[in-house]
Amino acid sequence: MADANFPSLSSAVCYVDPRAALAFLEQAFGFEISMLIEDGAGNIAHSEMRFGSSVVMVGNEWSADHKSPRSIGGKNTQTVHIQIETDVDAHCERARAAGFEIIVEPETQFYGDRTYRCRDPEGHIWTVAQTVATVSAAEMEAESGLKITGWA
Amino acid sequence: MTSKVYVALRVKASPERAFEAFTGEIGAWWRPSGLFQTTPRPGVLSFEGGEGGRLIETRAGGKVFEIGRIRLWDPPRRLVFAWRQANFPPDLHTEVEVAFEAVGEETRVSVEHRGFHNVPDGAARHGWPDQLLLLRLAEFWRGQIAQMGERLG
Structure with a gap:
């Protein structure tokens, strides 16, 4: 977004605890946080991690139809x-x-x-x-x- | 708690060179933004002195606007300065921390801008809710660091 290097396709992944996810994705895969926005209450509003030429967005369960596998019996849809x-x-x-x-x-x-x-x-x-x-x-x-x- | 906007990009330079480019050459790579105007008519930014010094903008007529005092000057690792726009209320100061971390032959330059959600309704907010304001601020900083990165090759 507003970035010429932003890839045409990227994935946004939902977590119950996105802050923990940012840490374990960095630890496990070496993803690097490239953007993190916290509101006045300290909640994560948006985040992006970079890996090579790709981006993954790490977010919370931001609507009734966005769920972490943890909330839906471990199921994945992608x-x-x-x-x-x-x-x-x-x-x-x-x-x-x-x-x-x-x-x-x-x-x-x-x-x-x-x-x-x-x-x-x-x-x-x-x-x-x-x-x-x-x-x-x-x-x-x-x-x-x-x-x-x-x-x- | 305060809001935080954090962005990080890699640049092709050592931390020493990146710190020098950020602080010593900001006037050459900085791109004034219509959304985050420090002054109504953009001038040239420069850092003046180290810790206790200031980040200033020199307007075409020579008039100087102080964006903020330098609160920490720790080359080539870290830099903290206050950030005030001319369209802020007089008592509002936000804070910017810039860090430089070596990753192989590159440097990860990160910017954390704290407290921007305190910007009240008015010229500096454009009528935006916090989330949009902070996202635009993140994009603004990412663009600035990318500009600096281009200068470093």
């Missing part, structure tokens, strides 16, 4: 994916040390990415991947039995 360039295993250990539950440990997939999946303390699921091998569409089709289009 997940945010993090693509990193180095050492996904170390990334996973950092998330674990920050109190995130590792749902699926790092594993190399048929499409050449090594991925893991974790749940943050309020129940949001995050997926993380690092490309570790270059795989052609033909190789992936042979491996998976899927018909694959749009693969560079």
Whole structure:
């Protein structure tokens, strides 16, 4: 917003306790707070964190239709994916040390990415991947039995 | 409690260089804002002296407006100064803290502007509720730091 570097797509994630979320997302994933607005009562009105060229907004349950997974039995309706360039295993250990539950440990997939999946303390699921091998569409089709289009 | 508006951006420079650019070259990169006017007709900003000194705006005719006193001068880490606009009531002072933190070869420059929700209805508020006023203030500061960052390459 009012920023030429603001990406065309970004995600706004709801938390019961956004202040705690800002801290654990920094600890687990190295996201950096780039904007934080607190009102006269000390409540968080708006916040943004940066990671690489992307932005995630960390907010509260600001309407009746915006809920943290913690408030709706742990359900997620979308997940945010993090693509990193180095050492996904170390990334996973950092998330674990920050109190995130590792749902699926790092594993190399048929499409050449090594991925893991974790749940943050309020129940949001995050997926993380690092490309570790270059795989052609033909190789992936042979491996998976899927018909694959749009693969560079 | 007081309101806080915090923004942070990385710039391609050391903390020493970023501190120097913020304090010594503000007149070159600062962009006057129609929304957060320090004076009705913009002049040139400069920091005068260290701790106990002041941030001033020198108008075209040479007249000087004091934006605020420098409350902390701790190069290259931290800087705190008072912030007053000409359209503020006389007793209203807000505060700005700027921090410079090395991240690899870059510096994370953060600005925290405190107390702006105390700006009363009138010229400085544009009729806005707190949330909009504070969001615009955050965007204003992010734009200023981005300008400084461009200067640093």
